[in-house]
Amino acid sequence: MPAAAVGLSHSPLIGKNDPEPEVLARVDEAVETAKTFIRAFDPDLVVLYAPDHYNGFFYKEMPPFCLATEAHAVGDFGTAAGPLSVDTAAAKALAQGVLDRGIDLTVSARMTVDHGFAQPLEVLFGGIDRVPVVPVFVNGVATPLGPVSRIRALGTAIGEAAAALDRRVLFLASGGLSHDPPVPVLDGAPPRVADALIEGRPPTPEQRAKGEQRVVQAGRDYAAGSTAMIPINPAWDNRLLDHLERGELAEFDSWTVDGMAEEAGGSAHEVRAWIAAFASLAATGPYDMTSRFYEAIPAWIAGFAVATAEGR
Numbered sequence: 001m002p003a004a005a006v007g008l009s010h011s012p013l014i015g016k017n018d019p020e021p022e023v024l025a026r027v028d029e030a031v032e033t034a035k036t037f038i039r040a041f042d043p044d045l046v047v048l049y050a051p052d053h054y055n056g057f058f059y060k061e062m063p064p065f066c067l068a069t070e071a072h073a074v075g076d077f078g079t080a081a082g083p084l085s086v087d088t089a090a091a092k093a094l095a096q097g098v099l100d101r102g103i104d105l106t107v108s109a110r111m112t113v114d115h116g117f118a119q120p121l122e123v124l125f126g127g128i129d130r131v132p133v134v135p136v137f138v139n140g141v142a143t144p145l146g147p148v149s150r151i152r153a154l155g156t157a158i159g160e161a162a163a164a165l166d167r168r169v170l171f172l173a174s175g176g177l178s179h180d181p182p183v184p185v186l187d188g189a190p191p192r193v194a195d196a197l198i199e200g201r202p203p204t205p206e207q208r209a210k211g212e213q214r215v216v217q218a219g220r221d222y223a224a225g226s227t228a229m230i231p232i233n234p235a236w237d238n239r240l241l242d243h244l245e246r247g248e249l250a251e252f253d254s255w256t257v258d259g260m261a262e263e264a265g266g267s268a269h270e271v272r273a274w275i276a277a278f279a280s281l282a283a284t285g286p287y288d289m290t291s292r293f294y295e296a297i298p299a300w301i302a303g304f305a306v307a308t309a310e311g312r
């Protein structure tokens with residue numbers, strides 16, 4: 001089966017707290033390379049692995065991962081709201097294929113997603129409804145989190161199931177590498193915040209605007225160097241990209257949840273989306289990484305990467 005993978009960091013601060021023009025130009029070039037790669041590969045199905053930031057998944061029930069047969073975006077941080085163009089038949093086939101392989105997959109018939117899903121679809125395809133997609137939520141922020149080996153197993157199972165579809169499948173990962181943005185944490189949260197994290201009460205437009213402004217301010221503080229947040233860790237990020245490039249995916253099984261957070265920040269667990277996507281590609285056969293971009297971008301609170309890979 002023709003298969004490919006693209007990894008793309010997301011950030012709610014893109015367009016809201018941008019770095020210097022030279023940095024933006026380098027990012028734009030990397031994104032153009034990825035778009036050219038995708039156009040040439042010409043996928044007819046995109047399996048999109050992305051996290052959520054308490055817009056779709058809440059502590060009342062928090063699965064480690066979940067595949068959607070339908071999905072709609074909330075429209076946070078300036079991304080589009082509305083339905084994603086989910087390929088429901090492919091999603092159902094993949095779900096069955098994953099369950100058949102012994103992975104306890106959660107399935108959503110109406111998933112709510114946020115900028116984690118919408119941003120890569122907009123950046124790479126020009127909208128959230130332009131390409132047949134199977135959205136796969138991978139928890140990357142809400143502790144407790146399980147071992148990375150289970151994410152690799154999920155990615156492998158989805159890759160194997162996708163191989164049976166006889167489609168041109170692009171496995172797309174959305175997530176920052178090392179980063180520690182201000183995402184709410186349940187432990188120690190004041191009762192009103194804890195209640196929202198558990199129950200998932202949709203924020204009023206005013207509350208959403210206030211939350212988004214908090215993130216923008218955090219980006220400004222971070223770029224100015226006045227913050228208690230964990231620094232971006234380029235060495236850690238490049239180690240991750242090295243393993244992905246060399247196909248050394250089993251290396252990630254020894255990465256611990258606490259170690260990842262200490263070295264690379266609370267949201268570094270978003271790299272689970274990357275590990276899943278590359279495990280899916282690896283399940284279809286050997287691959288080559290065809291492009292790799294990385295830059296630490298404090299203004300976006302992101303170890304920011306773009307990478308493309310294709311089956312041999």
Ligand SMILES: O=C(O)CCC(=O)/C=C/C=C(\O)C(=O)O
Pocket residue numbers: 010011012053116175176179181182183184210211212214215267270301302
């Ligand atoms: O209301 C809030 O605090 C929203 C916070 C939020 O959604 C932050 C998101 C950050 C990322 O997606 C990221 O840096 O990966």
Ligand SMILES: [Fe+2]
Pocket residue numbers: 010051053116175176267270
């Ligand atoms: Fe995120």
